[in-house]
Every structure is written in structure tokens, then in C-alpha cells.
Amino acid sequence: MKIDKPSIPKGTRDFGPEKMLKRQFILNTIRAVFEKYGFQPLETPAMENLSVLTGKYGAEGDQLLYKILNSGDFLSKVKEDDLQGGYKNLAPKIAEKGLRYDLTVPFARYVVMNQHDITFPFKRYQIQPVWRADRPQKGRYREFYQCDADVVGTDSLICESEIILMINEVMHNLGIHDFSIKLNNRKILTAITDLVGAHGKEAQFCVAIDKLDKIGRQKVEEELSNNGFSDDSIKKLAPVFEIQGTNAEKLSQLEKLFENSEEGKVGYAELRQVFDFLNNFGEGQYNVELDLTLARGLSYYTGIILEVRANNSSIKSSITGGGRYDNLTGVFGLSGVSGVGFSFGVDRIYDVMEDLDIFPKEYESSTKVLLLHFDENSLNASIKALAQLRAADIKSEVYPDAVKIKKQMNYANKKGVPFVLMIGEDEIKEGKYQLKNMKSGEQQKLSMEEIILHLSA
């Protein structure tokens, strides 16, 4: 029998212990902040019925859905005609389930199914993997985690303000201090397209303007021109590109710009309200910047949108994003439920933190102390000590095999265990054990009480 070299699917990854400890630090930090702001956990299945997923992400999104082949004789119901109709026609006949593409649509599905049990406003967070049949690239995978928090059943802009507070808290707890939150409003983007006489071309406008910082104004104007924007429209966009100053200054320019636009006025008022709430929450700097060129791809956003980037990192892509969607549950037959949510990109946050080298050291190992043993008596004493250490909630382990001290030491060294405890003949007699700091190399004889005190710090 031929043994194949093992491999994992394209665009997927294993997370070894070292990476997991770091990822857990990120996830625990995010989870703690979510809960601090009153969000409750939710998990949904990895697979959804395909009918729940299709049509929610646009034509391109449907292509990126992973479909699950029906079990058993999946061809039994397929007729000759179905085969002639091509794969798009055939797929729904042989695959009724698919892997979730994001966490927002399954959440919407959950809200609709449980609408009579849920007390609104409903605040939930969800940390689970999602799957996309995209072509992998740097920072882009076919399986990756999302950390979403959403509020549904209220249109209060307190939610938007609190999202900004939460982002600030998470970033600071992670040690990412130099970052910027960009804020905009889809209503303003719609108002602008109307204002320049390109009514209904909002989608093309968003896609193009979103690239401004990447490809520059000229290329954006070219793209708009290629997508049916008249020269006159593009000329009228000038004030949008040129709006500048502090957030307050930008706001007052916006107010003027939208004198005759109902939608623009609403968009402006919403932004103003968010900034007012933020001021009430405290005088702190929230790293928020009003940016009219922020658009975000997902089409379901209808209100305020936001995006976060780390400033001094080589990772330029956004690490967090979100916004308000007025009618997400509408496609499942429940209308009038407004929601606002955002999502942390764990993989990108990981890359940024690795890039900046800011992972805290205590996450390099989970074990605090390794107990070394020399012979049977030593092992028995170590086991007793181990029980005491664990009773004191100190992460500790004993090397399972009777091997040389050198090897046991090496194990501690490689694993990044900061302390080793040596219990030999002399130590047992004396009732004091050798505690060695692996980093400094120092060691001292201490009683069990002293050791526990020392390691608890």
C-alpha cells in the first residue's frame, strides 16, 4: 500500500501550541471586552442549509460558498436535463448544505428563528471559523476565524459609540496603541452619488472610492469614469476628496454640503450624534477619524460604517470592521429589525502583533514550573509537591520518564517553562527544594510555602 505524504487543504492551517497560546491571548482579550459591554455568547453550526446562505453575498459571494455534497447516492434524484444545465444548475440538486461564509447571516437566521424568545435589543458575540472558497494569499485563508459582536432590535447610536469604545479597549489591552478608526456613513455615500447626479450608482461609487488610499485619486476617477460616471459628476466630487481638518471641521463642511439633501442631512446627524456620545463617555482620545472615502464592500450596510487599521505596522489591511444594517433579517421574513455589528480579524491582528513583536511573554508557555526527578524517591516526592502546586493553581508538570536531568532541563528549556524544581535526596531530608529560574540561571533552596508564594506572583 502506498502511503501518501500527509497534507492539509489549500488555504487552511494548523495552529501549533506556540501559535495557539498567542491566538488565545487575542481571543480571550476580545471575549472579555465583549462580555464587559453586555454581549452574550452564541454559536451556530459550521454548516447551514444552502438556501440560508445563497443570495446573501451577491453573485460573487455565491461562488465562494463551500457546498457540502449530499450523503449517500447524491445522484439518485439527478436527471439528464440537470446535467445539461451546467454546474450552477446541478449544484443545488446534489448539495443542500454549505459551510458558513460569515457569522452575520447565521446570526440573522438565528434571530428570525428565535424572534419570540429573544428579548430585544439582543446583544450577542460569536467567535467561530468561517469558510470561503477564495484563492488564498497573504493574510487570506479559506478557513479563518471571525469575532463578531452585533446588537439587533435598536437603532440607537449608542451602539455605534460603544463599538468604538470596545475597539479602543481591545486594542489597548492587546498592546496595539497606534491605530486609527475610520468612520463614515453609507447614507452620506448615497447622498453624494445623488448630489453629483449619479443616482443609483452607489455600489460602483463605493467600490471605487474605497481604493483611494491604495491607488490614488486619479485612478479612482478613471475607474468611476469607466463605470458610467460622467465627467461632470466626477468634477462635482472634488469637495469630497478635498474635505479636510478635524472631525468637527469636517462635520461642519458636511452640513453645508448637504443643505439640500435629505439623506445627507440624516447621515450627517447620525455621525454628529456618535461624536457627541463619545464626548459624553469621556474626554479620552478614541482614535476616531471621519473619512468620507471609507466605503466597505459588503452591500448590506445602510448606516454608519467603520474600519480599523494599525498605523506603524507593515500590515496595511484593516484589522476590524463593521457597520449598521437596517434590514438584515428582512430576507428571512422579519423586517424592521435594525442591527449594528463589527468584527475583529484575528489572523490579521495576530500578524500585526507578530510584526510589532508585542505578544506578552507570559503567553510563551502555559507551564510555570517543571519538576525534575533523579530516582524513584525523588519522583515520589515530586508527585507530592506537584499536587500541592496544582492545589495552589500553579501550572505545573513532572517529566514522565526516568531520564537524565540534562534531558529534563532541555525539555523545560525548549518548552519555555520559566522555572524548574529539583527534589533530590538532600532536598527531601532538608524539606527545602531547589527552585531554578531558567532565564537567569539562579537557583535557591526554598520551602514549599515559599515556592508557592514565589510562583504565584
Place this chain on the structure above:
RNA sequence: GUGGUUGUAGUUCAGUUGGUUAGAACGCCUGGUUGUGGUCCAGGAGGUCGCCGGUUCGAGCCCGGUCUCCCACCCCA
């Protein structure tokens, strides 16, 4: 989905116009040191040269296909 690129030891990479038994560094294992790791010294293990086929007396090297990796675009976290 479109275009380009890469593939040799666990890892990073050498490998001459095609020529005997494919190398280095790091890592790993053993010993020097039977109670002291991270330094040093000595020794050792480890390869279907991505895979399939073709050209050739002979292929890691040339040709075709395929898979994979990475990059750009599209889109996105």
C-alpha cells in the same frame, strides 16, 4: 475566476554546458558532563530532488502535463 512565480533533508538554501555514492548551515538524536538547560567539542540519524510521463547510454538539471507555494488583479477578514 484572470495573469505571473516557486518546488532539493525538519527549516533556510547551494547544486557547474545533463555525468559515479545529491551537499551546507541551522534544527534533531547520542556522547563529552551517572544532580543542572540555553555556550563549546566529537559523533550520528535524516532525501522517491512535489507528482506523472517524455527526450537521452545517462535527468535534481532539458521537454510536456499535473499538483503545490507565493504574488498581483477581482473581492475580502
